[in-house]
Amino acid sequence: MGLLKFPLLALLATALPAFAAEDNAALIEQGAYVARAGDCVACHRTVEHGGPEMAGGYVIDSPMGKIISSNITPSKAYGIGDYTEQQLADALRKGINAKGRHLYPAMPYTSYQGMSDQDIHALYVYLQHGVKPVDQPVPETKLAFPFNIRQLMFGWNLVFLDSQGFVPKPGASEQVNRGQYLVDNLAHCGACHTPRNVLMAEDNSQYLAGAKLGGWVAPNITSDKVSGLGDWSEDDLVDFLKNGHLTDKAQAAGGMAEAVENSFRHLSNSDLHAMAAYLRTVPPIRDPQQTERVVREVKPVDMSTLETGQGDQASLADASGTDGARLYNSACSSCHGRDGQGTSDAFYPSLSLNSALNGNQANNLVMAIIAGIDRKGADAAVSMPALGGDLNDAQIAAIANYSLQTFGNPALSVSPADVASMRRGGDAPLLITAMPYLLWGGGLLVLLLMVVLVVWRRRRAQVQALEAKRIALNRRLHSK
Ligand code: HEC
Ligand code: HEC
Ligand code: HEC
Known part of the structure; x- marks a missing residue:
């Protein structure tokens, strides 16, 4: 009643909450972008694909045992509904949850420690107001002794947690600084691409020089011309991060395919360019064993000596031998061609001009055969069938060796025992x-x-x- 006498006040009273709501909506959107760039969903998802976002329960097969991701929806009973912004900041920067317990570094707080206050604020508002609460507990992580003693992480953090926050490189441009912040602190590329020392911390002397990851290898992405990305342009990198595919160079499978699908394809062009610009400034590190990137001349294939199948599952059923050429021609050639050069539009990629075959390790070739590829990029989706269930270790080794000898780096070879080890997730670290x-x-x-x-x-x-x-x-x- 009183307000009606003062129309201006009445207007303000209705407009203010509207302003606040709009403010919140902008913050939520900003926070959702931070969550994308940090790829929280990669781990804080359910075991099955397509479950509610951030509900957790996903099992990370760490070398120490199975670590289960937490529910980070705003559920008060099972999630982070009762977290204050400071508690979220402590989980992200110090690896300590609201109960004061140390988190395992499977949660990449060693990367997130450099996140800005502004990004954490937006992320907090998003996680509390932009995500649906899921009232579902996740199973408890139970590692074997001594890893079950979480207080051990206190000592580990003293040695390995760099808590300086984001430190820009002296003299770097604003774009390169933004790229470094994204690469190191949000997108945590180093969590996969930097090898770890005996105590499982990233070895900074080998920053982004490539690392084993389960059966896969996250390749060297330093600016080295032979072992790394020295001959990729900024646009090449942007294209690859957006789509997980760069014609005649590389395709993303495994963890990289997931990172492209969940995170990188959603980032703005200016952020992707910033990341690429920064990566081009990363000092080169060469694998001492590698003197050149082997790119084979395409040899014409002698068709008369080959019995071929259709490249479908049915023809695989009777490909019971271990003749690599025959297996290749029944399982792979329908897409990649008998000459291994793929299709002219490169939708099915060349196997010669391909980092999985011409690099210094054959893991990604073997793992692509075992696990296949299923990936959404910014422009298109691709898939390659997973053959790990149809083919035994000797057959997979035979296809891999035939492919390496015929299309790729012939210095590489794999044994059935190598395939078995990659299936198990690679050799355990020291x-x-x-x-x-x-x-x-x-x-x-x-x-x-x-x-x-x-x-x-x-x-x-x-x-x-x-x-x-x-x-x-x-x-x-x-x-x-
Ligand atoms: C590479 C996997 C991974 C990514 C990426 C990741 N997390 Fe985690 N997070 C985990 C795991 C695993 C745990 C549980 C660790 C443990 O039990 O010690 C965890 C725990 C947490 C916790 C503590 C929950 C509690 O109360 O115990 C919070 C909060 C959290 N994460 C937030 C985030 C946010 C926000 C992001 C994105 C910016 C993120 N995480 C990205 C793996 C990940
Ligand atoms: C979850 C682990 C993971 C994360 C995080 C990750 N990568 Fe990767 N990356 C991989 C794996 C595994 C491969 C190999 C994929 C393949 O060949 O199928 C790869 C491949 C690549 C390649 C292709 C290299 C080549 O020579 O074939 C580039 C470039 C790359 N990643 C860049 C990045 C950048 C930049 C980031 C951060 C913005 C990043 N990756 C984050 C695991 C990861
Ligand atoms: C149904 C078609 C199809 C068949 C059959 C197929 N592939 Fe693929 N392959 C693809 C597609 C699609 C991609 C990914 C293209 C992209 O990323 O844009 C791919 C990618 C690859 C890569 C790159 C993977 C990486 O991680 O870098 C290798 C290596 C490969 N295939 C080898 C094989 C071998 C060996 C066989 C036979 C065992 C095979 N493919 C069978 C469609 C196929």
């Missing part, structure tokens, strides 16, 4: 293989300490006994 010995060694150390303690206490007891005798003697002498 820390894990060494753990039984370390524990044993640790046991010995504890034993040694106990012996020292016992000896020390005995000697102390002896000293005390002597001292007591001395005092008693003194007393007797004085009393005389």
Whole structure:
């Protein structure tokens, strides 16, 4: 009633919440973009594809055991509905959750530590107001001793968590700085592309020089001309990040395909260019074993010697042998061509001009055969069938070796045992293989300490006994 007398006030009273809502909507949108760039969904998704976003439960097969991602929807019972913005900041920058527990670095807080206050604020508003709460618990992570002791991460963080925040390179342009922030702190490229030391921390002396990742290899993406991306232009990089495909160079499968689909294809052109511009400034690191990138001349294929199938699942059923040429021609040639050159529009890519065959490791060739490809890019979707279930290890090795000999780097070869190891997710890093010995060694150390303690206490007891005798003697002498 009173307000009606003051039309201006009435107008303000209705307009203010509207302004606030609009403000919030803009923040939510900004936060959603930060979540995309940080690819939170890559891990905070459900086990099955297509479940509710951020509901968690996805199992990360770490070398230490299965680590389960948390529910980060605003559910008050099971998610982060009760988190304050400071608590979210601590989870992202320090790896400590609202209960004060240390998180495992499977949550890439070592990268997110450099996130800006502004981005964390927007992300917080988005996670609290732009995501549907999912009232569903996720199973608890139960690692074996000693990894189940979360307090161990306190020591690890002291050594390996760089908590300086984002530090721009001196003299770098604004674009390169933005690119570095995206590459290092949000998109955490190094989490996959930088190899880890024995204690599972990223080895900064090998920054982006390539790393094993399950059975896959995340290749060297430094600016080196032979081992890395030295001959990729800025536009090449932008195209690849957007679509996961760069004609006559590379295709994204495995974790990279997921990162393209969930994250990179949604980023703005200016951000993608910034990332590419920064990557081109990353110092080159060459694999000492690699002196050139082997690109084969395309050899005409002698058709008369080949029995061919149709490249469909049915013809695979009777491809029971381990003749690489025959298997290739029944399982692969329908798409990649008998000469391995793919289709002229490069929708089915050339296998010669391809980093999976002409680089320094054959993992991605083998893994592409086992796991196939299923990827949405900014412009199109692609798929290649997964043959890991149809073909045994010897057959996969035979196809890989035939392909390497005929189209790729003939210096590379794989054995059925290599294929078996890649299927299992690659060889465990040293820390894990060494753990039984370390524990044993640790046991010995504890034993040694106990012996020292016992000896020390005995000697102390002896000293005390002597001292007591001395005092008693003194007393007797004085009393005389
Ligand atoms: C590479 C996988 C991965 C990515 C990417 C990732 N997380 Fe996590 N996050 C995890 C895992 C795994 C845990 C649980 C770790 C544990 O149990 O120690 C976790 C835990 C958390 C927690 C703590 C939850 C709690 O209360 O215990 C928060 C908050 C969180 N993540 C937020 C985020 C946000 C926001 C993003 C995106 C900016 C993100 N995470 C991206 C893997 C990931
Ligand atoms: C989840 C792990 C993961 C993350 C995160 C990731 N990559 Fe990758 N990346 C891979 C894997 C695995 C491959 C190999 C894919 C293949 O050959 O099928 C790859 C391939 C690439 C290639 C092709 C290189 C070549 O020679 O074939 C480029 C370029 C690349 N990544 C750049 C990036 C950049 C830039 C980022 C961050 C913005 C990034 N990646 C983040 C795992 C990852
Ligand atoms: C139904 C068609 C089809 C068949 C059959 C097929 N591929 Fe592919 N292949 C594709 C597509 C599509 C891509 C990805 C193209 C892209 O990323 O744009 C691809 C990509 C690849 C790559 C690059 C993967 C990477 O990670 O870099 C390799 C290597 C490959 N195929 C090898 C093979 C081999 C070997 C066979 C036989 C066992 C085979 N393909 C069978 C369609 C096929």
